[in-house]
Amino acid sequence: MSEFVVSGRFQDRTGYRAFEKDIDAPNRNVAQEHTLAQLGSEHGLKRTQIEIEGVTAA
Template sequence: MAAEQKFEVKGTFLMGEDWMPYTKVIEAPNAKQAEERTFATIGSKHNLKRRYITVSGVSPVKE
């Protein structure tokens, strides 16, 4: 099992008629999984489909 690492995920999501920016710090084994967890977190919190969430960048967080 890979050790969890922290990633900073940035992007936008649609709230009403406006695209709102977000920055989240997600623990995941790799960058792709961090992106997937971001979709799941924002999607469930704001009741959004993936097409209304964009990811502009994923970078590891230095501890």
Template sequence: MSAFTVRGKFQSRDGWQEFETSIEADNEDVAEERTYTNFGSYHGVKRTQLEIEEVEAQ
């Protein structure tokens, strides 16, 4: 597994908030999917409220 940095923004009550998170995954697609999963479970953000702008290997 490799480490990836995922950057983007999500919609909150106050408008769009930027985020940057590190994810352990096999490839960029899995890192993006885990980001959607984590934001949904921890923050209650739906996929339509999350925009991933960049997935970068560390």
């Protein structure tokens, strides 16, 4: 598995907050899906409230 850095921002009560997550995944699409699921679970967000700006290999 490869390591990817997923960055972007999500909507919270005061506006938008930036994030950067290190994810182990077989490809970029899976890393993006894991990030959406993890942020949604941790912060109670819907996928439409999360904007992924980039997925890069670490």
